[in-house]
Amino acid sequence: xxxxxxSSLRTSTAMAVVPKLSRPVTTTSAAAIAVKCTRMKNLGxxxxxxxxxxxxxxxxxxxxxxxxxxxxxxxxxDAAEVPDPNATHGSYHWSFERVFPSHTHAFSSMxxxxxxxxxxxxxxPLTVAPFAAGSINPVTDAILGATIVIHSxxxxxxxxxxxxxxxxxxxxxxGALWALKGATVLVLVGLYEFETNDVGITEGLCSFxxxxxxxxxxxxxxxxxxxxxxxxxxxxxxxx
Amino acid sequence: MFRFxxxxxxxxxxxxxxRKRKKTDWIECNDSHSIGAAKAVLHSKExxxxxxxxxxxxDDACAILVAQRKQRPISPHLSIYxxxxxxxxxxxxxxxxxxxxxxxxxxxxxxAVAPAFGWHFDSATIAAxxxxxPAAAKFGIKLAVALPFSYHSWNGIxxxxxxxGKALDIKDVYRTGYTVLGLTTISAIYLAMV
Numbered sequence: 420x421x422x423x424x425x426s427s428l429r430t431s432t433a434m435a436v437v438p439k440l441s442r443p444v445t446t447t448s449a450a451a452i453a454v455k456c457t458r459m460k461n462l463g464x465x466x467x468x469x470x471x472x473x474x475x476x477x478x479x480x481x482x483x484x485x486x487x488x489x490x491x492x493x494x495x496x497d498a499a500e501v502p503d504p505n506a507t508h509g510s511y512h513w514s515f516e517r518v519f520p521s522h523t524h525a526f527s528s529m530x531x532x533x534x535x536x537x538x539x540x541x542x543x544p545l546t547v548a549p550f551a552a553g554s555i556n557p558v559t560d561a562i563l564g565a566t567i568v569i570h571s572x573x574x575x576x577x578x579x580x581x582x583x584x585x586x587x588x589x590x591x592x593x594g595a596l597w598a599l600k601g602a603t604v605l606v607l608v609g610l611y612e613f614e615t616n617d618v619g620i621t622e623g624l625c626s627f628x629x630x631x632x633x634x635x636x637x638x639x640x641x642x643x644x645x646x647x648x649x650x651x652x653x654x655x656x657x658x659x
Numbered sequence: 660m661f662r663f664x665x666x667x668x669x670x671x672x673x674x675x676x677x678r679k680r681k682k683t684d685w686i687e688c689n690d691s692h693s694i695g696a697a698k699a700v701l702h703s704k705e706x707x708x709x710x711x712x713x714x715x716x717x718d719d720a721c722a723i724l725v726a727q728r729k730q731r732p733i734s735p736h737l738s739i740y741x742x743x744x745x746x747x748x749x750x751x752x753x754x755x756x757x758x759x760x761x762x763x764x765x766x767x768x769x770x771a772v773a774p775a776f777g778w779h780f781d782s783a784t785i786a787a788x789x790x791x792x793p794a795a796a797k798f799g800i801k802l803a804v805a806l807p808f809s810y811h812s813w814n815g816i817x818x819x820x821x822x823x824g825k826a827l828d829i830k831d832v833y834r835t836g837y838t839v840l841g842l843t844t845i846s847a848i849y850l851a852m853v
Contacts, residue, residue, distance in 0.1 A: 486729040494717050495724045536822060539815055546812065568767070571760035578757065606764050609771030616781075617770075623782045 487587045535573045541566050549621040560619040564610045567620075572603045744836045745829075752814045755807035762804070798851050805850035809843040 492500065545563040579595045617623065715723070740746070773780035789797065817835050820826050826835050 486731075489725040489728045491721060491724060491728075495720045536819070540819060543816065543819070567763060571763060574753075574756050574760055578753070602764060602768065605771050606767040609767030609769070613767065613770050613782075618782050 487584075490586055535570075538566055538570045538573065542570060557614070557619060560621050561610075561614045564614060564620050565607070568603060568606055568610060572599065575599050744833060748814065748836050748839070751810060752818075755811040755814075758807045759804075759811060802847060802851035806843070806847040809847040809850065810839070813839045813842045813846070 542563075545559065545566055548559060548563075576596065576599060579592065579599060583592045583595055585592045613619070613623070769778070770780050772778075789800075792800070817826075817839055820835070826832065
């Protein structure tokens, strides 16, 4: 997604850098021709360093997302590092592939690959139940809430991993993941409070008139959306 | 890529292994010295016309490389691709999911801290406030929630179908994609009206 905003940044960055760099060097000994030469040679240096503005960068400049910090390991002429061979990516991978014939690699990545899918699969009946049965049991409602929170947590985690590269922003990456963990704990506290002191998710959505499990176009005023007594039941069950 | 002539002899495998073990002489380029150093390098030497580019120190080469890399085109360059149901649908799945999750996190986090701030955030208060809104506003708010919910739900089922190894060829991807769009429209309007 970042590229959407960054598409035109190259031009603006180039424009910002080039004037600074291409300021002609003033020579003390040489005459006017030397100044001309210095300007030319500076452009040459910049062109070879890739800093001159390219002709095909024609889009308008919008400074939305400047390029992040550049991390280069080794010297500028080093090729990319070849990662160390790791049996987890090699022979173990195929062993696990045979034992668990799905998209699994090692145990940890098996968990990482499978858990989100299990959570997603679990959400299907949990989401359908209120629509099919009119409302759901307080315990099921709490499970639905916890499952939504875990599903969201995994989704946020994926986004942090995708959009905050560890190589460039190691501190920000760590910070974001810990902030997410903190937010999830706070949200679970809020969910617990909502399930125990309030009416629960399905009942709540019903009372917000977001979902009416009774049929009829309530919005048009032709029917009255009456939510069930399950909200009270939730309190009773949790408090008992 | 432009190769800076740093006159570095190639390392032996043993040297590489040693460097890797110690991890001490990695040059970590970062912003702190990039532009300034690049400027200093380019201004430090006065050349006459036609003279080749001088050797630069590894630190300065690094700084120039950093400045150079900041102007590279970024890939994937989304805006040059033709809008297609495949990748638009995929992006929409993440966007709708994040919208719903941010909403849920926001609500429950606010519910958790409401007593500390004296907010009235219970469902009865919200329901009462909601019922006082004009019909058009109710419909709009409900549609704004129902639309991402519908899309993410239907497309989630599509993802689970893919996970079983079915409907993965391009024809099926389009067919299921249009099915999701159709179901989303119907269920979102239904949920906004009930």
